[in-house]
Amino acid sequence: MKTSSVNLRSLAALLWARRWTLATFIVVAALLSAYYALTRPIVYQSDATLAQVKDDNSQLGGALGSLAGSLGGLVGGLGLPGGGTSVEESSAVLHSRDFSLRFMNEHAVLPYLFPQDWDRVAQRWRPGVVSGGPTWATSLAQALSSEPIVPPPVIVGPSADEAMRRFDAVRSVDIDRRTNFVKLSIHGPSPQIAQAWATDMIRELNESLRQRALDDSRRAIKSLEDKVNDDTQQTTRVIASALLESQMRHLVSAESRREFALRVLDPPSLPDQRSAPRRGRMVLIGAGLGLLFGASYVVLLSAVRARRRPTAVAPVTGRAG
């Protein structure tokens, strides 16, 4: 029966013979990861649970209430605002570029996302931190192409695209498909800032959606009022009045509701422990990687040395395993 030199016992013997090299790798990797873990910025996570606010259209009273109810489908069909928002819409706004960039600018999130580019003393971006403008590639392309190439405009500070990418690590929105509850998690440099950012984000989301609904309702009311006053057809005026009442109810509801789109079930938490860095785990993973790299190094080194010296044992062939 022929056997192969490639077996666990031989590998273990090789690693044992180079145990001090392995130990060096492990210790150095553990020290490096400890240094890395200790120099990482501390991050706290604030969590909040939110629920969709139901539109109370069914509570519509008055003589025209039943008519407005029967015209409910018509409201949507005409493109008039319906008053409610879905969790998907709220989530989409939270992820939107417009909302996110506005939030980052208003709450000084950008310096936190780009600490190396921010001058803390002067409270401005360091000189040379610009985004956009021509690059060597666009200049080269311009030289080669007959078509004019328009580079993106020069903006002082980090690029919006990069800011959006990094902001994704700060804000996380999860929708539970069974309950339709939304879990909002915000990372911040201190427990208070994380909590404040989460609170402000929920408030501004509600305000943003409220403002949008108010604008829509006001435009609809203006249009319907014109219809009620000017139209000569009695039937049209009755329908317009019913829709007007419905829109006014939406308007009052939007103005009066404190939480317009998402209701807070569990307010943003004030974390008492950091969420990152997890130093112990990082050191352990570092040591594990050190073992892995050390073993690879030992095997590679042994293979290179074996290639250089004349073959001592004839290559083994035959039964696998």
Next chain:
Amino acid sequence: MLLVGIACALLALVAQVLLVRAAPWPLRTPLVVFATLYVLTTAIGATVLAVPLIRDLWTATYPTMDSKWINPGDSLGYWFVVWGPLPVCSVAALWFYPRVRRGVTSVQRLFARRVDVLAASIVGAALCAYCFINLSLRGYLGVSLLNTELIGQYKENISLRAEMFGSLGALHFAAIYMAIPAVAILAFCSAARTGLLRWWLLFGLLSFALAILYLATLTKANLLIFGIEVVVAAQILGFIRLRGLLIAVAGGVAVLIVLSALLAGTLDVAISGYNIIFREASDVPFYLAVFPAQLPFVGIDVGLGAFGIGPTVPSNEMVANFMYPHETWVQGAAPAAAPVMAYAQAGYPWAFVTMLLMGLWFALAGQMRRWVGNPVAFSAFVGATTTCYYLSQADLIGALNTAYGFKWWAAALLLLIGTQRLLELALRDPKLQGDGSVNQHENLVS
């Protein structure tokens, strides 16, 4: 036109049987695997949809599908795309088979290497570790199709799966679709040939890890595909004959039905069987109706999408949007066989060329079977046969170049060979052989 379709179907099936009989035995496995799965999942369904009564039933069983504007089987082109692949691919395969022998032989010499269980274990463990760590880092480690929380939550499951596809990365899916199965099949072949417990153990562990990883990513079909790979391997190794093959097929269908029930929450054998016939076949008439009447052909995909060359939006998503215009909670996809998707890229001429190229692939796979005495080459052949299956479910470039592309299977085997070579060099020092004298003695005895 229905009669024309039935005539095409009969002609194609008879031609396929005759061509398979005329084919050299190594070529038969790729031809049979493709033809069986293509006929079962595409051709039968796409043909009977031309019958008005069946069409009404079909419309009723997919209520959210907008099928009012299409008329399956209304053109000769439809029947060419549906039944043409059987004779065209087979004839092309027979023509290419002797002509690719020299090329495959030189490449197969690269694969015909010995691999020990240690090298296979290291590569298999590294791939599995990568997948589990990736799942853990992305927060999906606790997810499984068997979770009581997820059973029956169809929309939640599909949304979660779509989210995972975006977040886990192509390498993760390449590992679970192709790379780990490549190592597992090698272990299976080595175990069958040597009978050594360590190889069986490695095969069992890798299969178990694969099952967990498939359930974790909610991709039930891949569990069945791995089962097909093992069955094909067992059949080639002589473990199972026709009766075993039938039992394996029945078992595979049962697994699919149970997993579908876990996904959707209802156990219905008839619906599952119905879906096997019509799920993918339903897409064919839409491809023919959408391109080029509703949308222009998307352009030929040459696998250079990463460089911005080729179609920008996958045709299967475009067709899905036409099929289910009101299903907006997730981006759907309408998978189809390679010739159908080739039609969406550049019409009938490209569909015909794709059939010829598929024939070339079958010929390559057939030539690979001549080398199955070596476990690595055996695994390469099973991978090539798996690609024959994927050609009945995806486009040509997809079957070679995406996460389920053959390139990942080949890459895993090259990694195995590289690891083995490295270990052979590193461990050939006689001082490291603790029982070296025994080995030498065993060598002398043998």
